[in-house]
Amino acid sequence: DGGITQSPKYLFRKEGQNVTLSCEQNLNHDAMYWYRQDPGQGLRLIYYSQIVNDFQKGDIAEGYSVSREKKESFPLTVTSAQKNPTAFYLCASSGGTGALGEQYFGPGTRLTVT
Amino acid sequence: GEDVEQSLFLSVREGDSSVINCTYTDSSSTYLYWYKQEPGAGLQLLTYIFSNMDMKQDQRLTVLLNKKDKHLSLRIADTQTGDSAIYFCAGTGGFKTIFGAGTRLFVKA
Numbered sequence: 001d002g003g004i005t006q007s008p009k010y011l012f013r014k015e016g017q018n019v020t021l022s023c024e025q026n027l028n029h030d031a032m033y034w035y036r037q038d039p040g041q042g043l044r045l046i047y048y049s050q051i052v053n054d055f056q057k058g059d060i061a062e063g064y065s066v067s068r069e070k071k072e073s074f075p076l077t078v079t080s081a082q083k084n085p086t087a088f089y090l091c092a093s094s095g096g097t098g099a100l101g102e103q104y105f106g107p108g109t110r111l112t113v114t
Numbered sequence: 115g116e117d118v119e120q121s122l123f124l125s126v127r128e129g130d131s132s133v134i135n136c137t138y139t140d141s142s143s144t145y146l147y148w149y150k151q152e153p154g155a156g157l158q159l160l161t162y163i164f165s166n167m168d169m170k171q172d173q174r175l176t177v178l179l180n181k182k183d184k185h186l187s188l189r190i191a192d193t194q195t196g197d198s199a200i201y202f203c204a205g206t207g208g209f210k211t212i213f214g215a216g217t218r219l220f221v222k223a
Contacts, residue, residue: 004156031209040122042202042215043157050209058210090156094211100145101206105156 002027006091006106013085013113021076021109023091030095032074033103036060037088046089049074078111085113118203118214125220132190134217136203141165141184143205148177148188151200151216160201161188195221 004025013019025032031050035043045058049068063082068074074093078085088110092103117139126132138146144165149157163170163177163186170177176189186203200216 006156035213040215043213045210048210092156100162101211102145102147102159102162103157103211105149105158107156108154110154 004091004093004104004106006089006109009107009109011109011111013111015113016080017113018077018079019085019111019113021078021089021091021111023074023076023106024072025074025091025093025104025106026072027093027104028071028095029093029104030071031093032068033092033094034058034064034066034074034076035090035092037090037108043090046076078113085111087111118205118212120201120203120214120217122215123218123220125222126193127222128193128195130193132188132193132197132219132221134188134190134201134203134219136186136188136214138184138186138203138205138212140205140212141181145206146177146179146186147204147211148175149202149204149213151202153199157202190219193219193221195223197221 007022033048034046044060047066049055065077090108091106094103120136147162148160150160151157174191178187198221202216204213
């Protein structure tokens with residue numbers, strides 16, 4: 001089945017440690033996105049990538065980094081510079097033939113930093 | 115830039131209709147979308163409307179678009195407990211999709 005996978009579903013880290021969240025898609029989509037979701041605030045865009053080896057900062061990129069070495073993969077690193085990293089992180093992709101521009105989402109990773 | 119606003123909560127009784135409202139600022143979106151998020155999960159596209167349409171009906175779902183007032187609504191007929199979720203409206207702002215904060219729908223049995 002085609003879709004987007006994110007792993008792990010829950011992640012716990014100590015303050016000061018970098019952590020990498022995985023996102024993989026087999027939808028053959030060119031574009032991929034990372035969002036952060038906090039209660040009552042909806043989705044905020046962290047980074048997005050329109051094509052392999054290219055990515056752009058979103059609205060809240062500070063303290064995060066990404067890479068896009070393969071079409072299928074768009075990992076997100078939450079660095080120790082991110083002041084408030086505890087959140088629910090969602091990865092999405094879009095593209096393909098006949099696309100409406102809609103995004104397909106993974107199941108999310110809940111990161112807790114103590 | 116684009117801004118999308120929604121009320122945060124809506125509570126209805128099972129069997130009633132639910133109407134979730136959304137206002138947006140950027141009228142250049144080609145498509146406007148409604149996504150549904152169940153607890154602890156990602157978002158799923160529920161329905162969409164093309165910007166040159168006024169209404170779209172899809173089984174229990176009716177989407178109304180008032181371009182003059184920049185108002186989008188989602189009506190769910192015969193609301194069921196399984197409809198309890200967060201509903202996001204979204205529009206395309208250039209390459210990016212802009213999401214509202216989400217409306218949490220509570221369905222009382």
